[in-house]
Amino acid sequence: MSTATRQLDELIGREYRHGFVTTLETDTVPRGLNEEVIRMISARKHEPHFMLEWRLKAFRHWFTMREPQWANIHHPPIDYQNISYYSAPRSGKDGPRSLSDLDPELLRTYEKLGIPLKEQEVLAGVAVDAVFDSVSVATTFKEKLAELGIIFCPFSEAVQKHPELVQQYLGSVVPYTDNFFATLNSAVFSDGSFCYIPPGVRCPMELSTYFRINERNTGQFERTLIIADKGAYVSYLEGCTAPMRDENQLHAAVVELVALEDAQIKYATVQNWYPGDKEGKGGIYNFVTKRGECRGANSHISWTRVETGSAITWKYPSVVLLGDNSVGEFYSVALTNHHQQADTGTKMTHVGRNTRSTVLSKGISAGYGQNTYRGLIKVLPGAENARNYTQCDSLLLGEQCGAHTMPYIEVRNPTAQVEHEASTSRIGEDQLFYCTQRGIAPEEAVSMIVSGFCKAVFQNLPMEFAVEAQKLLGVSLEGSTG
Amino acid sequence: MLSIMNLHAGINGKDILRGIDLEVRAGEVHAIMGPNGSGKSTLAQLLAGRDGYQVTAGSVRYLEQDLLTMPAEERARAGIFLAFQYPVEIPGVSNALFLKTALNSIRKQQGLSELDAMDFLQLLRDKMKLLRMDELLLPRAVNEGFSGGEKKRNEVLQMAVLEPKLAILDETDSGLDIDALKIVADGVNGMRDPQRAIVLVTHYQRLLEFIVPDVVHVLSQGRIVRSGKADLARELEQRGYGWVEEQHPARKAA
Numbered sequence: 077m078s079t080a081t082r083q084l085d086e087l088i089g090r091e092y093r094h095g096f097v098t099t100l101e102t103d104t105v106p107r108g109l110n111e112e113v114i115r116m117i118s119a120r121k122h123e124p125h126f127m128l129e130w131r132l133k134a135f136r137h138w139f140t141m142r143e144p145q146w147a148n149i150h151h152p153p154i155d156y157q158n159i160s161y162y163s164a165p166r167s168g169k170d171g172p173r174s175l176s177d178l179d180p181e182l183l184r185t186y187e188k189l190g191i192p193l194k195e196q197e198v199l200a201g202v203a204v205d206a207v208f209d210s211v212s213v214a215t216t217f218k219e220k221l222a223e224l225g226i227i228f229c230p231f232s233e234a235v236q237k238h239p240e241l242v243q244q245y246l247g248s249v250v251p252y253t254d255n256f257f258a259t260l261n262s263a264v265f266s267d268g269s270f271c272y273i274p275p276g277v278r279c280p281m282e283l284s285t286y287f288r289i290n291e292r293n294t295g296q297f298e299r300t301l302i303i304a305d306k307g308a309y310v311s312y313l314e315g316c317t318a319p320m321r322d323e324n325q326l327h328a329a330v331v332e333l334v335a336l337e338d339a340q341i342k343y344a345t346v347q348n349w350y351p352g353d354k355e356g357k358g359g360i361y362n363f364v365t366k367r368g369e370c371r372g373a374n375s376h377i378s379w380t381r382v383e384t385g386s387a388i389t390w391k392y393p394s395v396v397l398l399g400d401n402s403v404g405e406f407y408s409v410a411l412t413n414h415h416q417q418a419d420t421g422t423k424m425t426h427v428g429r430n431t432r433s434t435v436l437s438k439g440i441s442a443g444y445g446q447n448t449y450r451g452l453i454k455v456l457p458g459a460e461n462a463r464n465y466t467q468c469d470s471l472l473l474g475e476q477c478g479a480h481t482m483p484y485i486e487v488r489n490p491t492a493q494v495e496h497e498a499s500t501s502r503i504g505e506d507q508l509f510y511c512t513q514r515g516i517a518p519e520e521a522v523s524m525i526v527s528g529f530c531k532a533v534f535q536n537l538p539m540e541f542a543v544e545a546q547k548l549l550g551v552s553l554e555g556s557t558g
Numbered sequence: 559m560l561s562i563m564n565l566h567a568g569i570n571g572k573d574i575l576r577g578i579d580l581e582v583r584a585g586e587v588h589a590i591m592g593p594n595g596s597g598k599s600t601l602a603q604l605l606a607g608r609d610g611y612q613v614t615a616g617s618v619r620y621l622e623q624d625l626l627t628m629p630a631e632e633r634a635r636a637g638i639f640l641a642f643q644y645p646v647e648i649p650g651v652s653n654a655l656f657l658k659t660a661l662n663s664i665r666k667q668q669g670l671s672e673l674d675a676m677d678f679l680q681l682l683r684d685k686m687k688l689l690r691m692d693e694l695l696l697p698r699a700v701n702e703g704f705s706g707g708e709k710k711r712n713e714v715l716q717m718a719v720l721e722p723k724l725a726i727l728d729e730t731d732s733g734l735d736i737d738a739l740k741i742v743a744d745g746v747n748g749m750r751d752p753q754r755a756i757v758l759v760t761h762y763q764r765l766l767e768f769i770v771p772d773v774v775h776v777l778s779q780g781r782i783v784r785s786g787k788a789d790l791a792r793e794l795e796q797r798g799y800g801w802v803e804e805q806h807p808a809r810k811a812a
């Protein structure tokens with residue numbers, strides 16, 4: 077192995093920075109999954125009857141399903157009876173009413189993660205909802221948003237206060253029968269974020285949720301539902317971390333987005349779950365179903381995500397383009413290092429006329445990482461003049477890693493135009509030497525090259541997140557001169 | 559400043575440099591000429607710190623340091639600059655950012671403060687004007703889609719911004735038309751300084767009409783077979799490289 081390759085390996089061999097455990101008193105249900113557990117979760121959350129019914133239907137359906145085997149990932153079987161499906165920090169009352177009710181230990185945890193929960197310290201223009209293990213612990217800026225009629229609150233609170241909205245939209249994009257993990261989530265989901273933007277309202281700040289798995293042997297099954305009513309606009313950010321543990325932890329989330337006529341939703345994720353150690357021990361299994369529906373004409377949904385975490389990622393944020401002239405976008409950076417495996421991509425389903433979709437996927441593989449892009453572009457018979465452009469680029473750092481691209485295209489309307497481009501490149505010793513010869517340290521050089529590779533995706537992130545995303549990849553922000 | 563003694567080096571088991579002796583002092587301009595494959599680029603890249611060469615004998619000292627033990631970035635920060643024969647493309651990284659990162663890395667080493675964006679941009683604009691470069695090249699990705707001439711000029715721009723102590727230019731003249739050649743030569747001449755040494759690696763003597771060197775060396779099969787004044791270059795041009803090689807038949811056979 078040449079020195080340059082060795083340097084690369086050292087550089088990307090950095091330790092996970094968010095891997096601490098917080099000691100809190102928690103209320104955790106015993107491991108295992110049965111109807112009793114589901115009734116218990118629903119009861120703890122004082123849910124209306126329709127929720128319990130929905131969970132039970134999902135649970136009964138789940139028992140008839142098998143784990144999907146088609147993805148290009150490998151892991152020992154998951155023992156679903158050895159996971160606890162609910163864990164909440166114990167606080168005197170049923171739940172924290174305001175930030176001052178929060179356990180100071182918890183606030184410190186979020187501070188350590190760099191997520192300020194005190195409203196006065198919150199990044200200008202970002203409202204934060206924080207989900208710790210299973211429950212939502214704080215939502216900032218709630219009042220300010222309420223003045224505009226925007227609802228942004230923990231899912232469990234929405235179930236209490238806005239049951240009609242929840243009942244109308246829950247499962248309307250991802251039905252409880254959708255797939256093994258989504259069905260499991262529907263049965264046991266504990267909390268998440270809910271967001272509703274009323275007609276014609278442009279949400280004035282970024283909405284943000286931070287998820288953290290803390291408790292040992294718990295799964296996290298959060299559920300996010302975002303509805304942009306006619307002509308509404310919202311930009312939403314999601315961030316995730318977890319402690320370092322030797323066991324694998326399961327994360328099976330569902331995110332549903334609904335955009336009505338002329339509405340726009342931008343959903344960005346910076347996912348940094350614990351990926352496991354260098355030998356591939358521990359780490360999060362991340363099996364997530366994310367789907368958006370452009371229901372109305374001229375609606376617009378975009379997914380942007382930067383993922384560096386998880387032992388295994390199985391995730392395909394998709395858009396169903398129902399409304400005429402609706403637009404779906406997917407911008408993605410996925411990094412796999414050490415023994416991480418990612419099988420990710422997107423699905424764009426064109427139903428309405430003149431629908432357009434863009435897919436830009438950047439995969440970075442290092443160490444023994446395996447990165448698979450799997451994308452489906454589907455054009456239904458009614459989708460006159462549908463357009464899709466897909467570009468998948470892979471960057472390899474080192475000799476042992478792999479990149480795989482699996483595009484699937486199904487076109488059932490002759491007027492459709494579907495374009496696909498793919499490339500694979502390797503950080504070359506030439507590039508590295510060119511940088512170091514100019515005085516740039518090798519680690520900075522790698523960061524810069526990787527960041528350059530991802531630039532087209534980072535441009536779609538809100539500024540604060542772009543900074544975080546670049547830091548995540550260990551890179552410095554492109555200067556203002558660029 | 560630079561003192562190379564009996565340097566033997568190769569790559570992948572192939573001997574390329576076979577006993578180089580070279581002494582370069584501050585303020586001097588040296589030209590290294592030689593036919594294709596004689597080892598000019600190998601020497602230049604080895605001095606600049608590229609990995610992968612095996613040094614089998616000899617030593618290189620630079621400003622009282624053992625150059626060969628220093629990694630490339632330390633050599634650069636100590637003032638060594640190589641204008642690449644084939645400049646490398648870095649997609650997505652703007653030319654301006656690249657150069658700013660480089661400059662600040664070097665300044666940091668020298669105990670200077672980082673230049674902020676405004677000061678840097680001003681510096682860059684001034685240097686670009688001298689080289690008659692289009693400012694539109696700044697936000698573009700490093701060397702990506704640049705024409706051959708633009709790439710070469712970009713190398714000279716980097717040199718002008720980084721102000722090295724020892725600049726090695728590897729065939730910076732090749733692929734330039736006569737106007738561009740003059741501009742580049744002006745740029746290099748503007749860098750001549752009693753504190754700075756310049757080593758021009760070139761295949762043709764054309765460049766040396768515009769940048770008159772103090773010393774000319776002829777490299778052949780990994781050895782300096784002849785050194786002389788500027789007129790050696792002209793003589794070479796007339797007689798061809800065969801002429802010097804004929805004069806050293808014993809070495810050629812070696």
Ligand SMILES: Nc1ncnc2c1ncn2[C@@H]1O[C@H](COP(=O)(O)OP(=O)(O)O)[C@@H](O)[C@H]1O
Pocket residue numbers: 569570572574592593594595596597598599600601
């Ligand atoms: N990486 C390499 N592996 C094997 N041979 C090489 C390598 N790099 C250069 N060479 C050989 O070394 C010799 C000198 O090359 P080079 O220094 O590029 O010559 P010049 O710049 O004078 O044209 C050539 O014969 C070339 O083929």
Ligand SMILES: [Mg+2]
Pocket residue numbers: 598599600643728729
């Ligand atoms: Mg050469």
